[in-house]
Amino acid sequence: MLTLTSPVETALHRLRAGPKLAVLAGFTFALFWISAPLWLGFALVAVGGLYLRGGVQFFRHGVAMLRPLWPFVAVVGLWHLWTEDLAAGGVIVLRMLAAVAAANLVTMTTRLSDMIAVLERLARPLAPVLPPRRLALAIALVIRFIPVLTERMAHLAQAWRARSGRRPGWRLIAPAALAALDDAEQVANALRARGGAG
Amino acid sequence: MERSLTHIALFAALIAVLGLVPRVDLATGVPITAQSLGIMLCGTVLGAKRGALAVLLFLLLVALGLPLLSGGRGGLGVFVGPSAGFLVGFPVAAFVAGWVMQRTTLPPFWAAACGAVIGGIGVLYIFGISGMALVLDKSLSEAALLGLAFLPGDLIKAVLAGLLTLAIARARPGALLSRRDAPAA
Numbered sequence: 001m002l003t004l005t006s007p008v009e010t011a012l013h014r015l016r017a018g019p020k021l022a023v024l025a026g027f028t029f030a031l032f033w034i035s036a037p038l039w040l041g042f043a044l045v046a047v048g049g050l051y052l053r054g055g056v057q058f059f060r061h062g063v064a065m066l067r068p069l070w071p072f073v074a075v076v077g078l079w080h081l082w083t084e085d086l087a088a089g090g091v092i093v094l095r096m097l098a099a100v101a102a103a104n105l106v107t108m109t110t111r112l113s114d115m116i117a118v119l120e121r122l123a124r125p126l127a128p129v130l131p132p133r134r135l136a137l138a139i140a141l142v143i144r145f146i147p148v149l150t151e152r153m154a155h156l157a158q159a160w161r162a163r164s165g166r167r168p169g170w171r172l173i174a175p176a177a178l179a180a181l182d183d184a185e186q187v188a189n190a191l192r193a194r195g196g197a198g
Numbered sequence: 199m200e201r202s203l204t205h206i207a208l209f210a211a212l213i214a215v216l217g218l219v220p221r222v223d224l225a226t227g228v229p230i231t232a233q234s235l236g237i238m239l240c241g242t243v244l245g246a247k248r249g250a251l252a253v254l255l256f257l258l259l260v261a262l263g264l265p266l267l268s269g270g271r272g273g274l275g276v277f278v279g280p281s282a283g284f285l286v287g288f289p290v291a292a293f294v295a296g297w298v299m300q301r302t303t304l305p306p307f308w309a310a311a312c313g314a315v316i317g318g319i320g321v322l323y324i325f326g327i328s329g330m331a332l333v334l335d336k337s338l339s340e341a342a343l344l345g346l347a348f349l350p351g352d353l354i355k356a357v358l359a360g361l362l363t364l365a366i367a368r369a370r371p372g373a374l375l376s377r378r379d380a381p382a383a
Contacts, residue, residue, distance in 0.1 A: 100275040107273030141207035149215040174365040184208040188200040
């Protein structure tokens, strides 16, 4: 399955995941304490510079990942135009863009396997309540069953269109949920037959 | 044990798949995605604890970098963006919806629809609106105005959650884990 990791290899891909996440946490924490527009602008430019080091294509991809934020930028912009306090609006928008862009940068330059390795290390203290093997199995099951359920939904939609000219919409969700319930029973039996989930 | 695990995992996958379904635009132009419907169903079908765990597992995969949120969003960025509050509220919403389903003796449709309204709208909006107020630096009432845009769609989804839970209860009475007297662990 596709992940959000960028196929464009950058220098950041070669850094270890743990330190990258720690730096990100520190950066985000600091952003919410800074309220000087100049420093926030500097932070955003710095993050943008890191994106640009990966090349123009990588930079464009990063900008595209920020697309869901534009409606909020527009709302904040209009709001502060109306209250005539543009500086405050600028602080909010700069902080939001810098925080989300930095977090996306870590996601785009860290492989899923490295992320899971960090998760395993972080989850180690939870081992008495949540055995690492069980967590790994749950993650693997979700990743495996997303394409299975997607295909099931597509089949249900085809069957619907064979019978009706109208669009299927929400009516497919009940059979899809039933399919998930049935699969869950069968996978549980299969796991038990093979020695349990550990 | 295995049954709980597979139900949690399969419903986490179901939430993801419902986010991939193309969004339906209502007549009023308010976009609705089936994803939050999936959150509500996790609670009403699996019950409070397992429903909340399924949502947590889904969010964990989003944080690891899979583009599973509706519109292909994902990664760490969504957890610091303006809608992060809604993400934090998702597992709590599923828990409350499941709790209402388990603790009332109402027929499945009403129990699920009430659970979806209280959990999936009431509780979720408290988290979501607080999150927007924090990130966008607005007062709670100003942020609530922004949240109102989603209310018509979410009310429809609560009714759908009721209808879907009823359909599941009729098709597989034994599968509705939230209504088992002694849930087999």
